[in-house]
Amino acid sequence: MRIIRGLHNLGSFRSELAAGCVATLGAFDGLHLGHKTVLDQLLEEAANRACPAVVVVLEPLPREYFAPVQAPARLMSLREKAEGFAALGIDYLLVIRFNEQLRNMSAEAFIERVFINGLNVAHLIMGDDSHFGRGGEGDVELLRKYGEQHNFKVVPTKTCAVDGERVSSSRIRQLLEAGELGKAERLLGRPYTISGKVIYGRQLGRTLGAPTANIALHRLRAAMAGVYAVEARICRQDASRGDHESPRWHAGVANVGTRPTLNESIEAMLEVHLLDYAQSLYGARLEIRFLQWLREEQRFESLDLLKQQIQRDIDAARQWFASQQISTR
CATH class of the missing domain: 3.40.50.620 (HUPs)
Known part of the structure; x- marks a missing residue:
């Protein structure tokens, strides 16, 4: 094209x-x-x-x-x-x-x-x-x-129309905002996805026990907010051979929002933690598909409380993947 x-x-x-x-x-x-x-x-x-x-x-x-x-x-x-x-x-x-x-x-x-x-x-x-x-x-x-x-x-x-409902972008926004990912998927014809390049952050996720790949959404508002069970596909940037896209989807947990506990952003950010994945993702382009809403984004009074909640989110994501018979490895 x-x-x-x-x-x-x-x-x-x-x-x-x-x-x-x-x-x-x-x-x-x-x-x-x-x-x-x-x-x-x-x-x-x-x-x-x-x-x-x-x-x-x-x-x-x-x-x-x-x-x-x-x-x-x-x-x-x-x-x-x-x-x-x-x-x-x-x-x-x-x-x-x-x-x-x-x-x-x-x-x-x-x-x-x-x-x-x-x-x-x-x-x-x-x-x-x-x-x-x-x-x-x-x-x-x-x-x-x-x-x-x-x-x-x-x-x-x-x-x-799908199930008698006219398909529109505004209706999909409503469903995503409500956490109705399954209904949004039926109107999209696929899971809702966001893609972007992994950027350098404060590397705070490592100290919280869950290293994250940070993707700037470059918009004041995201179509959704909260914590989700996701899958990610990795596209490596290689100047000599061009981009190399992995066919494999990796299970993970993601947060979309402004990170209120850290008080550091007015623009939405996408943070993704891949389960059982240890390689560096800096500079890679990720395609993230959202599969299940887990909870709303919230502000915590301390980083220790945030760390505890992140572990609960990871556990909840693992349980959901297990219920769907999706491997996390």
Whole structure:
């Protein structure tokens, strides 16, 4: 998959898109089953037309730009989205920077610059409730008018429901916040995962009897908070051979939150302790899948009390893995 970073780089891909493309625009936060339905629709149409499949996303999301503190928590980072698109077979990902210039761009100018002159779109798949352009003035009806004038077709996205419930990112956020991981998994089509690079911390976990791999989430809010039984897959960074991903999942226990006992963070952090694993993980990229909620994050009056609770969390995670007949070694 090719990533086009910004509208100013579209000209470099003009020859590759000369025969047209099939495109869609959306947030795609979480890449849940509803998104998968849209992307399957995109890929099928692209295959029928023998032209590229293109996904367009805005970064940051408009709600994050206008109200970063109040915006809904992200389910996944841009990198995680890109990896998901690539795995599904998308040909191009256009990432448009949402800034003051884009905020003030009219809907007509957006259509002309992105879909007509930029992507040379032949077929556009959009949600009926989609809005774009200055003040959200653009909608599907405006796109259809332009489509008639410029010979491209605009069709609605297909909807997706699981057990009679419409699949949406907002519903998945609600389930994750409530600790309903199983229900969230049914809407996602997979366990909820977070991936990121292990960074250096204070190495306090070692003194507490549970060394942790720390992953900065680079967001003010996480979609979930608390302590969980998890599995982690390790991707080593190797400049000479490229990244090497282990196929094995390691059992562990994770905390997502702001570490209130230490009073040291306003941004969410992911801390993972792998059971029966002694190797250093610094610099590695981990993929963490969340399997079972264990408890809420809480503040302890002393590090000794925190240490005791961490051991209870490890014991609880081991018991859960045993109940599921999942090996921790």
